[in-house]
Amino acid sequence: MHHGGFRPTGLDDESWIGKVFLYRPDEAVPLDESGEKMLPLAQFYLPGLPFCSPLLSDTRVLTLFMSRTFPEQFEEMGRNWLIREYGSHERLERREEPVPVPSLKPFPLRAELVGADFPLWDGGVPPELEEEVLRLERAGEIESYYDIISHTYEHKIGGYPSFCQSGVDPGEGFEFVFQLSSDSKVGLNVVGNGSLMLWKHEGTGEWVLYYDFY
Template sequence: MTIKKVKDKISKDTTVFTVGGFRPKNTIQESWIGKVSAYKAEETIPIDKKGELMLPLAQIYIPNLPFIHPKISSTKILTVFISNEYPECLEKMGENWVIREYKSLDEIKIKDLSNSKSYIKPFPLKAEKRQDCPIWDGGGLSEELEDEILELENNGEIEDYYDIADFHQYEHKIGGFPSYCQSGIGIYDGFGDGFEFVFQITSDEKINLNVIDNGSLMFAKNEQTNEWSLYYDFY
C-alpha cells in the first residue's frame, strides 16, 4: 500500500472548535464552552451525588456544524455538565456527569443559570472542518493498518508513523479520534460494549480547564441504547 493510500485510510473528518476571538450574538444557534443556557421547562443545572451543583461544561448546537458525527445527527442541541470532582473513568452517567440531548428546539427554554463555584470561563466556540488521524498507541488504528504502516517503515519509505500521521487534532472536537495522553483504548469497545467515540473537551488554559494534568474528557455513545460513556487520561 502506498503512503497516500495509508494516509487516506487513517483520515477522518472532524469539527474542531476554536475558543473565543469573536463577539457572540447570543442566539440558540451558537455553541459555548463553560456555559449552558438551553433547558427544558422543568430542567435546571443537575446536582451531583454530594448535593452540589455540577459545572456547566459545554453547549453544542449541532445543525450548523461543518461535520456532524452520525451518532448525534438527529440531535439539535447537546449540553454537558460535570461534577467539581471528576467521576471515575467509564462511570455511568448521572451522579457526577450528565449529557442532555434535545431532538427539537420546541422543547428548549433559554435560562440564565450558572454555578457561582465554576472555575471554567465561558466562551463562544467557532467551528471548522478538519481532517484528523489517530495516535499510534491504541488511538483507533486497526491491526491491518498497523501492519501496513510497519511495512512502510521496514521498507524505508517512512521513518515512523508520524511521518504520515501529522494532522491529529488535539483541540475540543466532534468526530475524528480521541487525543489520548497514555496508551489509548481505541474508539469503539474500549468505552464499553457498543460504544463509539463522539467528541472530546480538552484541557485549555484560556477557559481555565485542566483535566488533572493536561488531559482530555472523551465521550462515546451507544447507538443501540443511546447511553453515553466518559473516559479521560492525562500526562
C-alpha cells in the same frame, strides 16, 4: 473547534464551552451525588456544525455538566456527570442559571471542518494499517507513522480521541462522538493536561466518559 478572536452572537444557535443557557422549562443545573451543583462544561448547537456524528442526527442541542471533582473513568452517567440531548421538537428556554463559583471562563465556540483526523498510534490504529506502517518503516520509506498522518488534539466533534496514554476501547457498539481538551484560557484542566472523551452506543444510546492525562 476554537474560541477567541470573535464576539458572541447572543443567539441560541451558538456553541459554547464553560456555559449552558438552554434548558427545558422543568430543568435546572443538575446536582451531583453530594447534592452540589455540577459545572456547565459545554453546549453544542448541532445543526450549525460542519460535521456531526450520525448518532446525534435527532439531536438539536447537546449540553454537558460535570461535578467539580472529576468522576471515575467509565463511571455511569448521572451521579457526577450528565449529558442532556434535545430534539428539534422540544421547547427550550434561555436562562442564566446560577453555577458554582469559581467556575470556568465561558467562550463561544466556532467549528471548522477538518478533512482528515487519524487515530494516534497507541489509540486505535487498525491492525492491517499498523502492519503496513511497520513495513514502510522497515523499508526506510518513512521514519514514523506521524510523518504521514494528522491528528487534532483540541476540542472536537468526530474524528478520533486524543489519548495521552495507551488507548482504550469502551466496548462493541460504542462510537467516539466528541472531546473537550484541557484549555488554559477557559480554566479547564483535565487532571494533568488531558482530555475528556465521550462515546455513545449505537443501539442503546448509552454514553461513556473516559479521560486520561500526562
